[in-house]
Amino acid sequence: MCFAEPKISPRQAILIALEKNHQLQATAHEVTAAEEEVNINRSRYLPRVSLEESAAVSNSPTRVFMMKLDQGKFASSDFDTANLNKPDSYHDFKTALTLEQPLFDLSLLKSTSMAKTAAESQKFAADQRRQDVAVKVYSAWLAVRRAKAYATIAEQAMAEAKEHLRLAGARVGVGTGLKSEGLRAKTFLFDVEQQLITANNDLKLAKMQLAMVLGGTPGEEMDIVDDLSVVEMTSTISELQLLAVENRKDLQAVNKETQKAATAIELARAAYLPTLYASASYQLNDYSVPFGRDNDSWQAGVTLRWEFFSGLKTRNEVNKFKSLERASQEYQKDYANSIAYQVSENVLRHGEAGKRLELARQAVIDAEESVRLISKRFQNSLSPMVELLDAQTSLNRARAVQVEMENGQALALARIWQSAGIFLKEVLK
Structure with missing residues (x-):
């Protein structure tokens, strides 16, 4: 599989996944299978036609007697007592075309109804899977964004570490600095270079993970265009909980399972009622060859079967399905209660993520100012290298935390939409 666009937005990524994600394709096949189960049950209303060919040989008096009658070869000599009691072995080829048609069987109706409910439940489950996969794609897109930001932070940190090393070398050159400070700055640069190697690998893996979620092949990569924007949450918890009741497909699937259980009770109760079937057959019998016709016959009729007592089996089944x-x-x-809780939790986490992001942004501003001031003090021999490097480490960490908080706020909003059952609607509108 080859992706047409080298860089994609969250919306584009989700659209690709809805078409090519393997889990969604598997779910679509499961829905088709459930629909076919409905057709299977409906087919039981239709007549059943079968063709049967059998061959038999026997010296049983009654069996030989019937074979000759069926073939139309019964003769007066066959009434001889010796022939009746001790007949020679005789063989018969029988061809039978049989038709059976249900006229009344309530279990057929109820089993079809159960299959339809199960198919509807499967469709709701498939719709919910689309929501879940879309959130998974969004999370993978954010993971690429985070990895790219970490790689950028590492590159920026390496550039700044090189500058610190240059300053340390310059001080040593003019006799105002210590050699140990230069060695410390060089060690710090090595650490940052290792972090950059890891960050680049993490970015590559994140791109591969995103491509795989979209339905790509192992080793394929997908890059992103960073157009993340913050959306304000204006709906209340109560409003979101009402949306969840209306839109959560998994809840609707659970509701269908309850309906299915109610239908199972009716199916069990159907055993109390009679069944009525019509049948007809056309038969050929031949002494010599299969499908031959020494004689033919037909029959037609109806069968009413009413089981009055089943050893309490039906009653116990009814009680079972009631439970x-x-x-x-x-x-x-x-x-339903769990979904309501999810909505409440995700709203609170979203508010928490917003406050943490504000703190993270301020922390970056403060850390940048701290590095600037300590760098000047270091140039004027007022601060040691270790203090500058500690400030730089704090700045690197603050930048990484800011990226995490940005992603966290975006993902928290996605979780709200997911718990309310409206993630796809909000992302794709």
Whole structure:
């Protein structure tokens, strides 16, 4: 698979994943399978036609008697007592074309209804999988953004470490600095170079991970265009919880499972009622060859079957499915409560992420100013190299934390939309 665009936005990444992600493709096949199960159950309403060819040989008196009758070869000599009691072995080829048609069987109707409910549940689950995969893609996109930022921070830190080493060397050159300060600055530069190597590898892996989530092949990479923007959250927790009830597809899938349990009770109760089937057959019998026709016959009829007592099996099955229905209802309530909690938690985490981002941005400003001041003091022999390097380390860490907080706020908003069931709607609109 080859991606057409070298750099993509979150929206573009999600659109690609919705078309090519392997999990979503597998889910689509599962939905098709569930729909085919409905068709399988509906097909039981249609007549069943079968063709059967059998060959038999016997010297059983009754069997030989019937074979000759079916073939139309029964003769008066066959009434001889010796022939009746001790017949010679005889063989028969029978060809039968049979038709069976259900006229009334409530279990067929209920099993079809259950299959339809299961298919609807599968569709809701597939829709929820689309939401989840979209959030996963967004998270992978943010991971690439974070890795790119870390690589940039590492490159910036290396440039600044080289400048610190230059300043240390200049001081040693004019006799105002210590050789140990230059060695310390060189060691610091080595550490930063190692961090840059790791950051570049992490970036490559993040791009590969994003490509894989989009449906790419192992080793493929996908770069991003960093157009991350902060969106204000204006909806209240109560409003978001109502949206979740309306839009969460997994909750609707759970509701369908409860309906399925109720239908299972009706299916079990169908065993109390009779079934009525019609049947017809056309038969050929031949003494010599398969599918031959020494004689033919037909029959047609209806069969009514009503089981009055099944050893309490039906009653126990009804009780079983009633218990399962009540269990499903409890799971449904618990799931709804869990979703409401998710919404509340994600809203609070989003607010927390926003405050942490503000602090992180201020920390970067303060750290940059600290490095600037200490660098001047170092040039004027008022501060040691170790103090400058400590300030630089704090600045590097503050920059990394700011990137984390930016990603964290974006992901927190995505989690809110996901818990409300509107992530795709908000991202793709």
